[in-house]
Structures are given as structure tokens and as C-alpha cells.
Amino acid sequence: MKYFYLLLIMSISSLSMSSQNMNKKDEKSIRAIMSEQEVCWNKGDIDCFMEGYWKSDELRFMGKNGITKGWQNTYDRYKKNYPDKATMGRLSFEIISIEMLGKSKAILLGSWNLQRETMEDVGGFYSLIWQKIGKQWYIILDHTS
Numbered sequence: 084m085k086y087f088y089l090l091l092i093m094s095i096s097s098l099s100m101s102s103q104n105m106n107k108k109d110e111k112s113i114r115a116i117m118s119e120q121e122v123c124w125n126k127g128d129i130d131c132f133m134e135g136y137w138k139s140d141e142l143r144f145m146g147k148n149g150i151t152k153g154w155q156n157t158y159d160r161y162k163k164n165y166p167d168k169a170t171m172g173r174l175s176f177e178i179i180s181i182e183m184l185g186k187s188k189a190i191l192l193g194s195w196n197l198q199r200e201t202m203e204d205v206g207g208f209y210s211l212i213w214q215k216i217g218k219q220w221y222i223i224l225d226h227t228s
Contacts, residue, residue: 105181105182105183105189109189109215109220110181112219112220113181113189113191113213113220114178114181116135116220117135117176117178117191117193119131119134119135120132120134120135120174120176121174121175121176124171124174125171125173125174127167127168127171129158129161129162129165129171132161133154133157133158133161135221135222136154136157136221136222136225137154137214137216137221137222137223138154138221139153139154139223140152140153140154140155141153141223142154142157142222142223142224143223143224143225144157144160144224144225144226144227145224145225145226145227146226146227146228147228157225169199169200169201169202170199170202171197171199172197172198172199172200172202172204173197173198173199174195174196174197175195175196175198176193176194176195177193177194177195177196178191178192178193179192179193179194180192184212187214187215187216188212188213188214188215189212189213189220190210190211190212190213191210191211191213192208192209192210193208193209193210193211194206194207194208194209195207195208195209195227207227207228208227208228209225209226209227209228210226211224211225211226212224
């Protein structure tokens with residue numbers, strides 16, 4: 084029985100270590116990137132918005148139409164689905180939580196809302212996997228619904 088409790092304690096310790104709170108500097112960096120993405124989007128600037136994404140063929144974007152692989156394909160998807168500022172509308176993010184998944188990876192959960200004058204407003208939820216590459220945080224997986 085004591086081995087069971089030892090195993091339970093080790094499992095709980097391991098679990099709590101893997102979902103540690105972020106240090107304030109990293110959290111602030113990720114929040115700043117999210118804020119900049121809102122500003123870029125609301126100016127109608129998808130190029131600027133995409134700066135938060137890892138510029139790699141390994142980037143993944145998952146949405147209602149499936150998985151898009153690669154930074155360029157994700158960029159092209161955004162340009163096709165949001166061809167002008169009216170379609171883009173006014174984006175707002177709400178960050179629900181940010182937790183570490185390891186030394187250089189984090190998960191961010193949140194909601195998004197697009198207010199548009201000429202079209203129906205839309206919104207939903209997202210989960211973003213972030214990775215710190217060098218000294219910079221990037222979105223490496225975006226699951227938006």
C-alpha cells in the first residue's frame with residue numbers, strides 16, 4: 084500500500100510540474116504578442132498579424148475545415164477567408180489561461196470575437212500551443228473553432 088501512495092505522490096508532483104505557472108516575463112511576452120495581433124488585425128494587416136506564428140512548414144492551424152499545414156498555407160488561408168478590412172471586422176481576444184507544458188512550451192486557452200458592420204458577427208474559442216525559439220515566443224499550433 085505504501086508503494087501505491089508513493090506512486091500517487093510522484094504522479095501528482097510530475098503533473099503539477101508539467102503545468103507550472105509561467106514566469107511573469109514569458110507570460111507578459113505572450114500577452115504582448117496577442118495584443119499586437121489584435122492591433123494588426125484591426126488595421127486590416129494580415130502580414131503583421133502573422134508575425135506571431137512560427138514561420139515554418141511545421142506550423143499547424145486546425146479549424147472547422149480541417150488542418151492547414153505550414154506558415155505560407157496558413158497565411159494564404161487567412162488572405163482567402165478575409166480578403167478585405169470589412170470581412171476582417173474588429174477582432175477581440177479574451178485570454179482564459181496560459182500554462183507551461185515544459186521548459187519552452189505553453190498552452191493558451193481563450194475566446195475570440197469578430198464584430199463586423201456588413202456581415203454577421205462571429206466568434207468562438209481557441210487553444211494555442213506556443214514555443215519559445217531563441218528568446219521569442221511563437222504560435223506553433225492554432226486550434227480555433
